[in-house]
Amino acid sequence: MFFKKILILYTEFKHSLAAFKIAKVLAEQVNGHIMLLHVTEENESDVPADLKRLVGANRNSNIEIKTSSIAEQIALMAGDHDLLIMGALERSRGLVLSSEL
Numbered sequence: 001m002f003f004k005k006i007l008i009l010y011t012e013f014k015h016s017l018a019a020f021k022i023a024k025v026l027a028e029q030v031n032g033h034i035m036l037l038h039v040t041e042e043n044e045s046d047v048p049a050d051l052k053r054l055v056g057a058n059r060n061s062n063i064e065i066k067t068s069s070i071a072e073q074i075a076l077m078a079g080d081h082d083l084l085i086m087g088a089l090e091r092s093r094g095l096v097l098s099s100e101l
Contacts, residue, residue, distance in 0.1 A: 004032040007081040009039075009074060010063075013050045015087025020054055020061075023085050027060055034061035037077060039070045 006023040010016045016036070023034045036055060038047065047063055055061045066073045078084050 002030045002032075003027065003083040004030055005081040006032060006034045006083045006085060007077055008034060008036050009070070009084070009086045010036050010048075010051055011087055013048070016051070017054065019085040019087045023083075024058065026083070032060065032082075034058065035077070035081065036061065036063050037073060038063060038065050039073050040065060040067055
């Protein structure tokens with residue numbers, strides 16, 4: 001399967017960089033495009049410098065900055081893309097899965 005349009009949710013640089021590396025390999029196979037989605041608070045509009053560097057070094061990628069809920073933006077944008085890649089944070093935020101009960 002080929003993925004021509006890949007959406008990455010930008011969270012923290014370390015996790016987004018790992019997601020971007022995977023997306024870049026997949027996109028290069030078919031001359032695809034990578035969109036990095038950065039969802040911000042209402043009063044935050046600056047693009048993080050590390051995100052600018054990441055996209056600036058790759059001609060088949062760009063940044064989309066949105067202000068609203070993360071879930072809402074993923075739902076709105078995912079339909080226009082073939083693949084969604086999200087990096088995971090190192091610690092859980094409210095959900096713990098365990099096989100021990």
